[in-house]
Amino acid sequence: MKKSYIIIVLVVVLGIIFFISKNNKLQAPEGVDESITNQMPAGEENKDVEEMKVVGEVKEFTIEGKNFAFVPSSITVNKGDKVKITFKNTEGFHDFVVDEFGAATKQGQAPFNEVIEFTADKAGSFEYYCSVGSHRAMGMFGTLIVK
Numbered sequence: 001m002k003k004s005y006i007i008i009v010l011v012v013v014l015g016i017i018f019f020i021s022k023n024n025k026l027q028a029p030e031g032v033d034e035s036i037t038n039q040m041p042a043g044e045e046n047k048d049v050e051e052m053k054v055v056g057e058v059k060e061f062t063i064e065g066k067n068f069a070f071v072p073s074s075i076t077v078n079k080g081d082k083v084k085i086t087f088k089n090t091e092g093f094h095d096f097v098v099d100e101f102g103a104a105t106k107q108g109q110a111p112f113n114e115v116i117e118f119t120a121d122k123a124g125s126f127e128y129y130c131s132v133g134s135h136r137a138m139g140m141f142g143t144l145i146v147k
Contacts (some may be wrong), residue, residue, distance in 0.1 A: 066091035
């Protein structure tokens, strides 16, 4: 008998919570003009919200580090792309660095793998390199081109 009362009370409470949450509307924060937040660009009414959020693509690369080179020695992305690099150190003690985007792996002895991600938010040509000792001066660098 006691179990029946508990079940009935639980069902009533869940029903009340469902009813209250269904009737709550999301409101714009204070100071925001709702007429602006509810507008969509002409011809965009039927697009999915998720589709409209896409700013850039995700570009994935695997870059191999060996004595004293990167393969490939050049990669190209578009401004706004999210860049995902899997650095695979296959020979020696190396890292992978792109100063302009604050992207760097740890230094590690082969075999060593690390994944880094960043957004290419600046256009231009940027050098990626190994920061260990004089590896960069010995030719261990490449070019990231952001169009």
